[in-house]
Amino acid sequence: MAPEVLPKPQMHxxxxxxLQFHMFGAFMVSLGVAALYKFGVAEPRKKAYEMRKAGIFQSVKSSWNIKNFFRLIYLEVCH
Structure with a gap:
């Protein structure tokens, strides 16, 4: 009986x-993470800002500006 011949490994x-396989996988993972961030974080945050501007929240002033934002940060850091 003749021994079976093993196929040559692919080297070329x-x-x-x-690299092609891993680049495609990395691209798909990055698209998935971007979509999760957009719909899981950015859209709810944008909706909350719109609701704040509309004056829906009673505990927050509807006229929110950057000067008040930095004033609050300064008070939190200093006290």
Whole structure:
């Protein structure tokens, strides 16, 4: 009986093939993370800002400006 011949390992183009696979995977993961951030963080935050501007929240003034924001940060840091 003749011994079975093993196939030669693929060496030519192996790096390019692996890089292509991993680049595609990284691109898909980054798109997924961007979509999760947009719909999980950015949209709810934008909706909250719009509701604050409209005056829906009773505990927050509807005329919110950057000067008041920095004043509050200064008070929190100093006290």
């Amino acid at each position: 183009g192996l790096l390019a093939k692996r």
